[in-house]
Amino acid sequence: MERRKVDILCVQETRWKGSKADSIGPRFKLFYNGVDSKRNGVGVVLKVEFVRNVLEVKRVSDRVMSLKLEIEGVMLNVVSGYAPQVSCELEEKERFWSELDEVMESIPTGERVVIGADFNGHVGEGNTGDEEVMGKFGVKERNLEGQMVMDFAKRMDMAVVNTYFQKRVEHRVTYKSGGRRTQVDYILCRRGNLKEISDCKVVAGESVARQHRMVVCRMTLLVCKTKGSKIEIEKKTKWWKLKKEECCEEFRQKLRQALGGQDSIQRKRLAKKKWDMDRTEENRQEYKELQRRVKREVSKAKQKAYDELYTRLDTRDGEKDLYRLARQRDRDGKDVQQVRVIKDKDGRVLTSEESVQRRWKEYFEELMN
Numbered sequence: 001m002e003r004r005k006v007d008i009l010c011v012q013e014t015r016w017k018g019s020k021a022d023s024i025g026p027r028f029k030l031f032y033n034g035v036d037s038k039r040n041g042v043g044v045v046l047k048v049e050f051v052r053n054v055l056e057v058k059r060v061s062d063r064v065m066s067l068k069l070e071i072e073g074v075m076l077n078v079v080s081g082y083a084p085q086v087s088c089e090l091e092e093k094e095r096f097w098s099e100l101d102e103v104m105e106s107i108p109t110g111e112r113v114v115i116g117a118d119f120n121g122h123v124g125e126g127n128t129g130d131e132e133v134m135g136k137f138g139v140k141e142r143n144l145e146g147q148m149v150m151d152f153a154k155r156m157d158m159a160v161v162n163t164y165f166q167k168r169v170e171h172r173v174t175y176k177s178g179g180r181r182t183q184v185d186y187i188l189c190r191r192g193n194l195k196e197i198s199d200c201k202v203v204a205g206e207s208v209a210r211q212h213r214m215v216v217c218r219m220t221l222l223v224c225k226t227k228g229s230k231i232e233i234e235k236k237t238k239w240w241k242l243k244k245e246e247c248c249e250e251f252r253q254k255l256r257q258a259l260g261g262q263d264s265i266q267r268k269r270l271a272k273k274k275w276d277m278d279r280t281e282e283n284r285q286e287y288k289e290l291q292r293r294v295k296r297e298v299s300k301a302k303q304k305a306y307d308e309l310y311t312r313l314d315t316r317d318g319e320k321d322l323y324r325l326a327r328q329r330d331r332d333g334k335d336v337q338q339v340r341v342i343k344d345k346d347g348r349v350l351t352s353e354e355s356v357q358r359r360w361k362e363y364f365e366e367l368m369n
Contacts, residue, residue, distance in 0.1 A: 001028060004203060006216060007047045010116025012082035014041035019059050023332040031067060031335060033059035042080040055349060057335040058106075064099045068111075070341060070351055072223040077107050081117030086145055093145075097152060104156045108348050112196075114219065115158070115188040118212070121145025122182055123160055130154075132191070135164035139172050139183035153188060161187040161200045161217055171201040176276075177211045187217050196220055205273055264294050 001009055011032075019033045029051050032043030040062040046054070056068040066079040081100055084092045100115075107113055124142030127134045133153040138160075142150075153160055162172065162183065174185035187200060200217035241247045271287040312318040331337055341351050342359055350356050 001045065001047070004206070004214075004216060007050060008078055008114075009045040010078065010080035011043045011045060012041070012080065012118040014043050015039060016041050016043070021057075021333055021335050023328075029332065031057055031065070033062060033065045035062045040082060042082050044078055044080050052337055054336055055341055058103065060099050060103060063096050064103060066103050068349070070349070071221060073351055074221050074223050075108075075111035075349060075351070076221065077111055077113045079103055079113065079115040079117070081115060081119070083117065083119045083121065083145065083148075085120050086143070093148070097148060100152065101155070106347075111349075112193055112221065113158075113188075113190055115186075116215070117188070118185050119145065119149050120184050121147075121149050122184065123149055123163065123186070127163065133158065134160040137166050137172060138163045139169065139181070149186065157191050158188045159191045159194045161189055161194070161197055162215060164194070164197075165200050167201050170204050174202055174213050174215055175211055176213065185212060185215050187215055189219070196222060205269070264290070264297055268294050 001007075014032055014034060015038045016032055016034045017036060017038065021029060021031045023029050024045065027048050028045050029048060030043055030045050031054075032041065034041035042063060042065050044065065044067050046067075050069060050071070053069040053071055054067055055070050058066045058068075060066070063082045063084075064079070066077055069076045069078065079100070081096075083096050104113070122140060122143045123134060123138045123146040125136070125138045125140060127136050127138075130150055133150060149160065152158070162174075169181075172183055173181045175182045189197060196219050198218045198220065200215070203214045203216055206214050242251060268287070268290040271283070271290045275283040275287045313322055341349050342356055343349055344355075344359055345362075350359055
């Protein structure tokens with residue numbers, strides 16, 4: 001996500017137990033939903049800048065969950081879905097689509113919706129008869145599960161975003177296993193908001209999972225700036241501090257460490273790409289060796305970071321850090337960090353200060369009379 005500048009990521013088949021939120025390093029937060037057994041599971045990962053924008057999290061099942069965010073007055077609903085495989089019972093498939101229907105029906109029509117899902121179906125190439133919900137650029141032929149995707153899109157007035165952008169087959173195939181090359185992962189949005197999406201493709205060079213490949217789209221929300229809205233000023237880099245020898249040497253060391261680790265990871269990624277293209281034993285061994293080397297370097301870096309942390313915790317300042325870490329851990333486990341908006345009588349989220357005050361006035365008038 002950091003490398004590809006992805007702000008919001010839907011993940012499926014996580015197989016994580018439980019249902020909660022947690023930080024992934026300093027830059028991202030994960031919201032996920034699973035069950036007791038290690039199967040299925042869905043989640044949404046947010047860049048830390050958007051965590052305070054979360055208004056609501058709905059964990060429907062281990063196959064469907066959604067987040068509601070408010071971004072500069074615009075309501076954006078992100079839905080992560082994981083449809084049953086082709087071999088699953090029809091009852092299980094119908095239950096999944098029923099859950100997804102319920103989520104969509106609970107979202108007011110004026111709010112944005114983006115669905116990122118592994119639908120385990122092929123919508124096929126071409127769009128004859130389905131021009132209103134998909135483009136021409138699918139992959140191969142449609143199957144029964146793909147028809148279920150199309151039926152859902154028509155019911156909810158959604159568009160299958162992947163199929164609207166003409167890309168090479170390599171950037172349309174979302175699943176590769178042996179000789180099989182198919183398209184089963186899709187991004188959907190409301191048809192009326194399709195104009196806000198400028199690009200959508202499969203990122204072929206990322207080893208996200210052994211078989212599935214990441215689908216990314218670029219969406220620009222059309223927002224209305226309100227009076228008094230804060231303008232973020234970019235922080236200046238204090239280059240003059242490098243004139244001090246101590247600061248300069250510390251900067252050199254940190255830069256060497258960062259570049260050393262990145263270099264190993266980059267070489268491992270290139271070796272993986274080389275092995276994917278040419279499955280020879282020599283390429284496999286090269287990739288495995290670089291993989292082991294990266295693991296050793298990561299392990300050493302982690303151990304060094306822990307040693308520095310433990311040393312600091314033994315000091316007076318370290319005690320303050322301990323309390324700060326405990327508070328941060330408590331915040332990370334919460335879905336919504338602060339309540340900034342309320343709902344009207346019909347369940348619609350109110351964001352403007354005027355509408356919120358009006359709703360409180362109505363509420364107290366009813367309460368006191």
